[in-house]
Amino acid sequence: MATKGAARASTLDPLIDDFVAHIRFEKGLSANTVESYRRDLGAWRRFAAEHVMRPLQPTHKEITDFLERLRSGREPASQPLAASSVARMLVSIRSFYRFLVREGHVDSDPTATVASPKQTRSLPKAISTRDVEALLERPGESPLEVRDRAILETLYASGLRISELVALDVDDIDLDSGAIHVVSGKGSKSRMVPLGRQAKQAVGRYLTSVRPGLAARTGTAGGALFLNARGARLSRQGCWKILKGYAREAGLGEKVSPHTLRHSFATHMLDAGADIRVVQELLGHASLTTTQVYTLVSDQHLREVYLSAHPRARG
Numbered sequence: 001m002a003t004k005g006a007a008r009a010s011t012l013d014p015l016i017d018d019f020v021a022h023i024r025f026e027k028g029l030s031a032n033t034v035e036s037y038r039r040d041l042g043a044w045r046r047f048a049a050e051h052v053m054r055p056l057q058p059t060h061k062e063i064t065d066f067l068e069r070l071r072s073g074r075e076p077a078s079q080p081l082a083a084s085s086v087a088r089m090l091v092s093i094r095s096f097y098r099f100l101v102r103e104g105h106v107d108s109d110p111t112a113t114v115a116s117p118k119q120t121r122s123l124p125k126a127i128s129t130r131d132v133e134a135l136l137e138r139p140g141e142s143p144l145e146v147r148d149r150a151i152l153e154t155l156y157a158s159g160l161r162i163s164e165l166v167a168l169d170v171d172d173i174d175l176d177s178g179a180i181h182v183v184s185g186k187g188s189k190s191r192m193v194p195l196g197r198q199a200k201q202a203v204g205r206y207l208t209s210v211r212p213g214l215a216a217r218t219g220t221a222g223g224a225l226f227l228n229a230r231g232a233r234l235s236r237q238g239c240w241k242i243l244k245g246y247a248r249e250a251g252l253g254e255k256v257s258p259h260t261l262r263h264s265f266a267t268h269m270l271d272a273g274a275d276i277r278v279v280q281e282l283l284g285h286a287s288l289t290t291t292q293v294y295t296l297v298s299d300q301h302l303r304e305v306y307l308s309a310h311p312r313a314r315g
Contacts, residue, residue, distance in 0.1 A: 009049035011056065016041045019099045032163065040092035043076045056100070058110050063093070067117065083117040090116055126267035127255055132156055135256075138246040143210045144229060148242050150199075150206035151226060151234075152261070154180075155243075157199035159265035159283050162239050162258050169223035170211075175204050184284050191284050270295060 016038070024034045044066065048055040052062045070089060073080035081089075094111040101109050127135075136156065139149040155165060164182050172181045178195045195203070217231030224233035240258050247256035262283070269279050280291040 040089050046076045086117045126264040134250040138249045146210045150202040153199040153202040155261040157196040158193045168225040
């Protein structure tokens with residue numbers, strides 16, 4: 001029986017390959033996003049080999065059984081997945097079957113009636129301006145620390161994702177006008193983001209006194225802006241390791257995640273009265289709804305200030 005199931009599931013293999021090629025080359029999704037889709041569909045394919053009678057037209061129950069297994073941590077999951085991860089898995093499967101409908105491989109989308117798992121709305125975790133200052137003051141004066149200061153200042157000044165920062169080339173930075181040209185992996189959309197005075201100074205110092213020496217260590221640096229100790233383009237993992245190290249030194253520890261400076265940038269801008277549509281543009285959000293979650297953080301901050309400061313607000 002298992003052999004028959006595996007044979008049926010194997011019909012998905014070339015179609016998954018076609019879908020992955022479609023989202024990579026035609027839709028222009030980032031390598032990380034493409035790999036997430038491939039991983040999700042691999043889990044679905046393994047489940048289909050054992051539990052789905054017709055992988056091209058799975059039933060509503062077969063799909064919901066798969067999602068329930070993910071929630072409870074049963075095969076093909078190795079541990080219970082959060083509702084957000086299960087919802088992402090459903091998005092991957094739904095995108096795949098919608099692709100099959102468009103390409104004429106199936107007549108209807110079997111995921112159309114499957115509801116997404118309910119998710120609790122988590123607020124972005126920002127740190128205070130005082131904590132940001134403590135973090136930015138940690139790098140010293142060695143060449144790599146000069147680079148690290150430029151990295152931290154740029155992340156907080158611009159609200160870039162770490163993946164966007166490490167993808168920057170030297171030509172993407174215009175220190176004269178104080179702007180960065182950012183190309184996001186999310187659909188290869190581009191935007192211009194201003195760079196503040198202190199960030200400009202930090203990046204300028206890195207470019208003149210540190211980057212040439214790093215680039216000389218290898219012939220493969222190309223136009224990459226931020227280089228690692230070997231002279232190659234800094235990776236996202238390497239950047240996150242740098243940020244985490246300085247966070248520990250600043251006593252922030254678990255408060256810091258890869259998106260912390262991005263969240264702090266948006267929250268502090270809104271706290272200071274910036275228009276939400278300006279913040280949306282700076283962050284590169286396609287939808288204002290995505291940016292509006294930061295207004296919840298700011299409203300919460302306003303309530304805390306009110307309750308602590310107004311003489312008739314305290315019990």
